[in-house]
Amino acid sequence: MGHNLHTNEKTGKVSFAAVGEKAWHGLGQYVESAMTAEQAIELGGLDYEVKKKKITVAGGAIIPGYFATVRTDNNVPLGIVSEAYHVVQNRDAFSFFDSIIDQGEAIFQTAGALGKGEQIFITAKLPKDILVNGEQVEQYLILTSGHHGKKGGAIQIGFSAIRVVCNNTLQAALRNLSNKITILHFSNAKAKLQTASQIMGMTSSYTTELTESFNKMASVKITDKKLREYIETVMRPASQVITKEELENGYSNRFVKTVDEIMDFAKSHPTQLTDAANGTVWGAYNAISGYLGWVKPYKSQEEKMTDLYFKNGAKRIETAFDVAMSLV
Structure with a gap:
């Protein structure tokens, strides 16, 4: 399937949730207004945990230094990781947004899981919009994270802006602004997520400079x-x-x-x-x-x-x- 969205074997639901009109694939759950974190987790099929488990071979021998990441709800393996790899639970990924807005505020636009659940993605609308010659431009953040241990599985957070009239995706690529960060799955990953807004320099100057540039x-x-x-x-x-x-x-x-x-x-x-x-x-x-x-x-x-x-x-x-x- 081209969309590669995960389908829950027990419920038959596709792990994707979005606000507004249906996506091109027409799959998933749709709501009329922005979701809270709890709604995004549930409707997006992200309400599962992942654990590292030792890998054994025939005869019971354990492979040293490597582990399998496994979903605890269905025992499906998602990838092979090293001993240093630290699992960041799906719920923990949402903690990044808590440092930007009040907890429980409805800001989430899309959420979902790909493959067997080895990759997740979240998009959220920032509270303040931009006006370009009277035309409204919304500010968004996208977060992706992988449980598979492969290239591209790190936590990545990036700015984007979306024109309300057409939903064109724009990367807010301002010079001298840290508009994208990558957090590796090590022991300090959760702490970095909670302070990521400071790392990204998310201040009022970002919006001001972006508005001036677009105008x-x-x-x-x-x-x-x-x-x-x-x-x-x-x-x-x-x-x-x-x-x-x-x-x-x-x-x-x-x-x-x-x-x-x-x-x-x-x-x-x-x-x-x-x-x-x-x-x-x-x-x-x-x-x-x-x-x-x-x-x-x-x-x-x-x-x-x-x-x-x-x-x-x-x-x-x-x-x-x-x-x-x-x-x-």
């Missing part, structure tokens, strides 16, 4: 020619130097197709025709995130989420931010 983008017009140059700069493969002549000669059909698709999104999508976005650098910046979030194909929802928030997609959006700021 600068919205105040500067951009021509179609400059828009295409902007998209080419942001989306050009790092290992591939493409000249104008090579582009005209079809040097990279895939690259040209991508640029064309982003141009089309920038010029025709309803979310790009607002006063703040239409023909502005802000609109150009949003065209990149719009393409990555709505047009670009992904193999699975897991791949899409990981790419947009923590991998190549996030890097593209960071580049889009830097290049956009150079134009204002």
